[in-house]
Amino acid sequence: MSRIPVAVVGATGAVGQALVAALHGHPWFTVEALVASERSAGLKYRDAVRWVLPGSVPPDVADRTVLDVTADLQTPIILSCIDASLARELEPQWAQRGHRVFSNASAFRLHPTVPLLIPEVNADHYALVQYRESTWKGFIVTNPNCCVAGLAMALGPLTKRWSLERVYVTTFQAVSGAGLQGLAALPIADNVIPWIAGEEEKLQKEPPKILGWLQGARIVEYPVEIIPSCYRVPVRHGHTLALVIEGDADLTPERAAEAWQDFRPPDWVRQLPSGVGRPIRVWTEVDRPQPALDRDEGQGMVVHVGRIRGQAGRVLCTVLVHNLIRGAAGAVLLNAELSVSLNPV
Incomplete structure (x- = not known):
């Protein structure tokens, strides 16, 4: 064409x-x-x-x-x-x-x-x-x-198998997320800034719409409580999220890892020019994902999930998303x- x-x-x-x-x-x-x-x-x-x-x-x-x-x-x-x-x-x-x-x-x-x-x-x-x-x-x-892009991608496969009740999310956000002007103004060297204007509200409000279901002319929001804390850190690109996911008693770290590993979008989405066949990469190494090493996989469109641990009904993990590309x-x-x-x- x-x-x-x-x-x-x-x-x-x-x-x-x-x-x-x-x-x-x-x-x-x-x-x-x-x-x-x-x-x-x-x-x-x-x-x-x-x-x-x-x-x-x-x-x-x-x-x-x-x-x-x-x-x-x-x-x-x-x-x-x-x-x-x-x-x-x-x-x-x-x-x-x-x-x-x-x-x-x-x-x-x-x-x-x-x-x-x-x-x-x-x-x-x-x-x-x-x-x-x-x-x-x-x-x-x-x-x-940009953080919700990683959060909702990680939660999406889980909502197909279990009911999620509550998600605690702590974000460690790269300086490029502040834009060119914000980047120049931030006192970020040797520093962590424990607040980012508007970010926590977006993390609370956007995922329920994304994870909800279409009913006629409206979206019925997914009923999950999200409790966020957002930090700006001295990383150039790549937002890291630490999640605590609470849900059904049969949601376990092993089953969550399997859901993420098995996740595939529909073929017609995977075949779009910017699509990737496996948009979630699961890491078993204890020190991954890392922004400097992993953010560019799939031309920046892959979301990474690692450090998967926890117990029945409560799964902890680390998520990495390229804020400028996937986000x-x-x-x-x-x-x-x-x-x-x-x-x-």
């Missing part, structure tokens, strides 16, 4: 850069528009961006002129990596004009008729787009918070691929 033109909005930020890199040579999509703030608009992309990824700016977009966020975009698909406050204003406007908007922002994740997707876990929730706002000719699809840019792209596979442009 002919490649579909897309716009990357927020193209100079850390997530936007990861999307631009992932789109280089993509079999389905081609970058037609790069969009950023007024400060960057009118510049060539190579001059507007402070490239923080390995290698250099992809040559096919390096000389592209950056557009302002108010530009009249003509692409059928918009990949949005902007701040939630700006997304709240602009994304409904794009949807009203008929665009398919795939958003990394938190603005519409909990909107009742906007899907909050991890395709391997809840691809059926995509059907919510048919119940979108009546003024929207297009629609908005969101992906979860952001790769998630946006995978959702766009899911949409095109189900409903071609």
Whole structure:
């Protein structure tokens, strides 16, 4: 098929850069528009961006002129990596004009008729787009918070076999999760910051929607209590989560490990360009997973689970997720691929 033109909005930020890199040579999509703030608009992309990824700016977009966020975009698909406050204003406007908007922002994740997707876990929730706002000719699809991406991927296979009652989660979040501006401002060297604005609320509210079930025009939330604590740590990329999962008496560490090891998404999801055959890797080594060693597996789309231990009804484990890829840019792209596979442009 002919490649579909897309716009990357927020193209100079850390997530936007990861999307631009992932789109280089993509079999389905081609970058037609790069969009950023007024400060960057009118510049060539190579001059507007402070490239923080390995290698250099992809040559096919390096000389592209950056557009302002108010530009009249003509692409059928918009990949949005902007701040939630700006997304709240602009994304409904794009949807009203008929665009398919795939958003990394938190603005519409909990909107009742906007899907909050991890395709391997809840691809059926995509059907919510048919119940979108009546003024929207297009629609908005969101992906979860970067830590929730790892948490919900780990919990998903367990909810198919057991009832989960409560999850304690402590996150150790990489500095790249704060974005380029936040990264420069954080006093993170030789330090741990024991609070991240808004993160604990997202960890509490997003997983029940993701793990819930579609009932007509709404999602019935999965009834699990999540008790989070979030820390910023001096790691560049890769969020680590320590979980205590409480549920049915026959939920044991051995059975949980088997559920994670056996987990496979549907074939048609695995075959998407950004999909991976085994999105969860289970570790038996006592000192894995580690961000520096493991975050890039599967081009950053694999979620790692290790240090599995505990007792009947109470399983402890460590989860690792690449925050820029599986938790952001790769998630946006995978959702766009899911949409095109189900409903071609």
